[in-house]
Amino acid sequence: MATTPPAPAAAVSQSMVVSAPPEWRPGDRWVYGWTSGSESGAKTVEVIEIREINKVRFYLVRVGDLEHFYTRDIQWAGTMREQKVESRMSPPEPWFVWPLEEGQRWTHHATYEDGKSRSEVTDRFSVVTTEVVEVPAGRFNAVKVVRETDRRDVDEYWYAPDVRFYVKWIGRRGDAQFEEQLREYRHAPRLDPGSPSRLPPSTTR
Numbered sequence: 001m002a003t004t005p006p007a008p009a010a011a012v013s014q015s016m017v018v019s020a021p022p023e024w025r026p027g028d029r030w031v032y033g034w035t036s037g038s039e040s041g042a043k044t045v046e047v048i049e050i051r052e053i054n055k056v057r058f059y060l061v062r063v064g065d066l067e068h069f070y071t072r073d074i075q076w077a078g079t080m081r082e083q084k085v086e087s088r089m090s091p092p093e094p095w096f097v098w099p100l101e102e103g104q105r106w107t108h109h110a111t112y113e114d115g116k117s118r119s120e121v122t123d124r125f126s127v128v129t130t131e132v133v134e135v136p137a138g139r140f141n142a143v144k145v146v147r148e149t150d151r152r153d154v155d156e157y158w159y160a161p162d163v164r165f166y167v168k169w170i171g172r173r174g175d176a177q178f179e180e181q182l183r184e185y186r187h188a189p190r191l192d193p194g195s196p197s198r199l200p201p202s203t204t205r
Contacts, residue, residue, distance in 0.1 A: 027186075030182060031044050031183045031185075066080070078092075109122050
Protein backbone atom coordinates (compact mmCIF):
# COMPACT_ATOMS: atom_id res chain seq x y z
CA MET A 1 0.00 0.00 0.00
CA ALA A 2 1.33 3.45 -0.88
CA THR A 3 2.00 5.76 2.02
CA THR A 4 2.25 9.50 2.26
CA PRO A 5 5.71 10.79 3.11
CA PRO A 6 5.96 12.82 6.30
CA ALA A 7 5.48 16.55 6.15
CA PRO A 8 8.66 18.63 6.07
CA ALA A 9 10.15 19.07 9.50
CA ALA A 10 9.84 22.45 11.12
CA ALA A 11 12.89 24.20 12.46
CA VAL A 12 13.95 22.85 15.81
CA SER A 13 13.21 25.54 18.38
CA GLN A 14 14.72 23.74 21.35
CA SER A 15 16.99 20.85 22.16
CA MET A 16 15.58 17.42 21.39
CA VAL A 17 16.02 14.53 23.81
CA VAL A 18 15.89 10.97 22.49
CA SER A 19 15.11 9.05 25.65
CA ALA A 20 15.70 5.45 24.57
CA PRO A 21 17.36 3.43 21.81
CA PRO A 22 15.23 2.50 18.81
CA GLU A 23 13.78 -0.95 18.42
CA TRP A 24 15.11 -2.53 15.24
CA ARG A 25 13.45 -5.49 13.59
CA PRO A 26 14.53 -7.89 10.85
CA GLY A 27 13.53 -6.22 7.59
CA ASP A 28 14.38 -2.66 8.63
CA ARG A 29 16.41 -1.21 5.77
CA TRP A 30 18.24 2.04 5.04
CA VAL A 31 19.71 3.01 1.67
CA TYR A 32 22.42 5.69 1.60
CA GLY A 33 24.12 7.51 -1.21
CA TRP A 34 27.82 8.04 -0.57
CA THR A 35 30.62 10.15 -2.00
CA SER A 36 34.36 9.97 -1.38
CA GLY A 37 36.58 12.20 -3.49
CA SER A 38 35.58 11.65 -7.11
CA GLU A 39 33.84 8.35 -6.34
CA SER A 40 30.18 7.80 -5.44
CA GLY A 41 27.73 4.97 -4.98
CA ALA A 42 24.97 3.51 -2.82
CA LYS A 43 25.06 1.50 0.39
CA THR A 44 22.25 -0.64 1.82
CA VAL A 45 22.04 -1.37 5.54
CA GLU A 46 19.52 -4.06 6.54
CA VAL A 47 18.66 -5.78 9.82
CA ILE A 48 18.52 -9.48 8.99
CA GLU A 49 18.32 -11.22 12.36
CA ILE A 50 18.27 -10.89 16.14
CA ARG A 51 20.78 -13.40 17.46
CA GLU A 52 21.63 -14.47 21.01
CA ILE A 53 25.32 -15.06 21.77
CA ASN A 54 26.39 -16.06 25.28
CA LYS A 55 22.97 -14.95 26.56
CA VAL A 56 23.35 -11.48 25.00
CA ARG A 57 21.04 -10.45 22.16
CA PHE A 58 22.51 -8.69 19.12
CA TYR A 59 21.13 -7.18 15.96
CA LEU A 60 22.78 -8.76 12.92
CA VAL A 61 22.98 -6.07 10.24
CA ARG A 62 24.10 -6.69 6.66
CA VAL A 63 26.17 -4.05 4.87
CA GLY A 64 27.50 -5.33 1.54
CA ASP A 65 29.16 -8.69 2.10
CA LEU A 66 29.77 -8.01 5.80
CA GLU A 67 27.43 -8.67 8.70
CA HIS A 68 27.76 -6.25 11.62
CA PHE A 69 26.83 -6.97 15.21
CA TYR A 70 25.07 -4.25 17.21
CA THR A 71 23.87 -4.46 20.79
CA ARG A 72 20.26 -3.60 21.61
CA ASP A 73 21.58 -0.14 22.58
CA ILE A 74 23.00 0.29 19.03
CA GLN A 75 26.60 -0.21 20.08
CA TRP A 76 28.91 -1.70 17.45
CA ALA A 77 30.50 -5.00 18.51
CA GLY A 78 32.19 -6.31 15.36
CA THR A 79 31.78 -7.90 11.93
CA MET A 80 31.44 -11.33 10.40
CA ARG A 81 31.96 -12.61 6.87
CA GLU A 82 30.74 -16.03 5.71
CA GLN A 83 29.99 -17.01 9.32
CA LYS A 84 33.54 -16.16 10.46
CA VAL A 85 34.29 -13.27 12.83
CA GLU A 86 36.41 -10.72 10.99
CA SER A 87 36.69 -7.93 13.58
CA ARG A 88 35.53 -7.15 17.09
CA MET A 89 35.43 -4.23 19.52
CA SER A 90 35.48 -5.02 23.24
CA PRO A 91 33.59 -3.49 24.90
CA PRO A 92 31.30 -2.50 21.98
CA GLU A 93 31.61 1.00 20.51
CA PRO A 94 28.85 3.31 21.87
CA TRP A 95 28.03 5.42 18.81
CA PHE A 96 25.01 6.55 20.80
CA VAL A 97 24.17 6.72 24.50
CA TRP A 98 20.69 7.13 25.89
CA PRO A 99 19.11 9.49 26.60
CA LEU A 100 20.73 11.24 23.63
CA GLU A 101 20.70 14.98 24.21
CA GLU A 102 22.68 18.11 23.50
CA GLY A 103 25.68 18.66 25.76
CA GLN A 104 26.26 15.00 26.50
CA ARG A 105 29.83 13.70 26.35
CA TRP A 106 31.38 10.27 26.80
CA THR A 107 34.72 8.54 26.28
CA HIS A 108 35.19 4.95 25.18
CA HIS A 109 38.29 2.83 25.90
CA ALA A 110 38.34 -0.50 24.09
CA THR A 111 40.36 -3.21 22.40
CA TYR A 112 39.95 -3.55 18.64
CA GLU A 113 40.91 -6.81 16.93
CA ASP A 114 40.87 -7.98 13.35
CA GLY A 115 42.71 -10.66 11.41
CA LYS A 116 45.90 -8.58 11.25
CA SER A 117 46.31 -6.77 14.55
CA ARG A 118 45.09 -5.93 18.03
CA SER A 119 45.12 -2.38 19.41
CA GLU A 120 43.87 -0.26 22.26
CA VAL A 121 41.64 2.62 21.19
CA THR A 122 40.22 5.70 22.88
CA ASP A 123 37.31 7.56 21.27
CA ARG A 124 35.64 10.75 22.48
CA PHE A 125 32.03 11.56 21.66
CA SER A 126 29.92 14.68 22.14
CA VAL A 127 26.36 15.69 21.24
CA VAL A 128 26.81 19.17 19.84
CA THR A 129 23.40 20.34 18.64
CA THR A 130 19.88 19.57 17.46
CA GLU A 131 19.05 20.71 13.95
CA VAL A 132 16.99 20.11 10.83
CA VAL A 133 18.87 18.07 8.22
CA GLU A 134 17.80 17.83 4.59
CA VAL A 135 18.81 14.71 2.64
CA PRO A 136 17.36 12.98 -0.44
CA ALA A 137 14.89 11.06 1.76
CA GLY A 138 13.44 14.27 3.23
CA ARG A 139 13.90 16.77 6.07
CA PHE A 140 14.40 15.48 9.60
CA ASN A 141 14.86 16.75 13.12
CA ALA A 142 18.17 15.24 14.13
CA VAL A 143 20.72 15.13 16.94
CA LYS A 144 24.28 15.77 15.77
CA VAL A 145 27.06 13.69 17.34
CA VAL A 146 30.82 14.19 16.86
CA ARG A 147 33.40 11.43 17.39
CA GLU A 148 37.11 12.18 17.69
CA THR A 149 39.97 9.72 18.07
CA ASP A 150 43.74 9.66 18.55
CA ARG A 151 44.06 8.00 15.11
CA ARG A 152 43.17 11.02 12.90
CA ASP A 153 39.63 9.69 12.54
CA VAL A 154 36.77 12.18 12.91
CA ASP A 155 33.06 11.54 12.40
CA GLU A 156 30.01 13.80 12.39
CA TYR A 157 26.66 12.04 12.20
CA TRP A 158 23.03 13.01 12.59
CA TYR A 159 20.60 10.64 14.35
CA ALA A 160 16.91 11.05 13.44
CA PRO A 161 14.30 9.28 15.60
CA ASP A 162 11.89 9.15 12.62
CA VAL A 163 14.11 6.61 10.85
CA ARG A 164 15.67 4.98 13.94
CA PHE A 165 19.23 5.59 12.67
CA TYR A 166 21.45 8.26 11.15
CA VAL A 167 20.35 10.31 8.13
CA LYS A 168 23.71 11.90 7.36
CA TRP A 169 27.34 11.00 8.10
CA ILE A 170 30.56 12.86 7.33
CA GLY A 171 33.76 10.99 8.16
CA ARG A 172 37.48 11.57 7.81
CA ARG A 173 40.13 8.86 7.86
CA GLY A 174 43.48 10.61 7.77
CA ASP A 175 43.43 12.77 4.63
CA ALA A 176 40.42 11.01 3.06
CA GLN A 177 36.82 12.18 3.58
CA PHE A 178 33.48 10.56 2.81
CA GLU A 179 29.83 11.54 3.17
CA GLU A 180 26.63 9.49 3.33
CA GLN A 181 23.06 10.74 3.02
CA LEU A 182 19.85 8.77 3.45
CA ARG A 183 17.98 8.07 0.21
CA GLU A 184 15.35 5.65 1.45
CA TYR A 185 14.13 4.01 4.65
CA ARG A 186 11.81 1.01 4.88
CA HIS A 187 10.72 -0.37 8.22
CA ALA A 188 9.64 -3.89 9.01
CA PRO A 189 5.95 -4.31 10.00
CA ARG A 190 5.11 -3.08 13.50
CA LEU A 191 1.95 -3.19 15.56
CA ASP A 192 2.11 0.53 16.34
CA PRO A 193 0.08 2.34 13.65
CA GLY A 194 1.99 5.52 14.42
CA SER A 195 5.35 4.05 13.43
CA PRO A 196 7.30 5.94 10.76
CA SER A 197 6.22 4.98 7.25
CA ARG A 198 8.34 4.10 4.25
CA LEU A 199 10.12 7.13 2.89
CA PRO A 200 10.44 7.53 -0.89
CA PRO A 201 13.76 6.89 -2.60
CA SER A 202 15.74 9.81 -3.96
CA THR A 203 15.03 10.90 -7.51
CA THR A 204 18.70 11.78 -7.95
CA ARG A 205 21.42 9.40 -9.12
